[in-house]
Amino acid sequence: MNTQTRDTLNEKKKQLQEELSSFAKKDPNLKGDWDSVYPRVPGGNIEDAANEVRDYESTLSTEFSLEIQLRDVTLALEKLEKGTYGICESCEQAIDKERLEAKPEARLCSVCRAKEENNG
Ligand SMILES: [Zn+2]
Numbered sequence: 001m002n003t004q005t006r007d008t009l010n011e012k013k014k015q016l017q018e019e020l021s022s023f024a025k026k027d028p029n030l031k032g033d034w035d036s037v038y039p040r041v042p043g044g045n046i047e048d049a050a051n052e053v054r055d056y057e058s059t060l061s062t063e064f065s066l067e068i069q070l071r072d073v074t075l076a077l078e079k080l081e082k083g084t085y086g087i088c089e090s091c092e093q094a095i096d097k098e099r100l101e102a103k104p105e106a107r108l109c110s111v112c113r114a115k116e117e118n119n120g
Helices: 003-023 046-082 097-102 110-118
Strands: 024-026 034-036
Antiparallel strands (some): 024 034
16 A cells, blocks of 8 residues: 555654653663653752652653554554554444544544544
């Protein structure tokens, strides 16, 4: 299938990895997982520490969403290899082209995606 999609996904994967590596180090023990570097708390000032923990928490949520994107992009590349790219994981219908153009790593068609969102 189209090499353009593969290029887009590879480019996206590279960007996500770069973004992750800017604030996280790759844990050599956990394949494909990333750990945020915990900030050093200097001096033991409680307010500073609280701020640092808050920063750390927001870093974690950013890291989490980047990890999910990276995982989906990697999965989409695997699907391209297997020839199952662009097929909804839930209903196994083809995902609409517009959706794939907007989000090439999409795993669900828009109908199943909407259902999943409604379920919380
Ligand atoms: Zn579906």
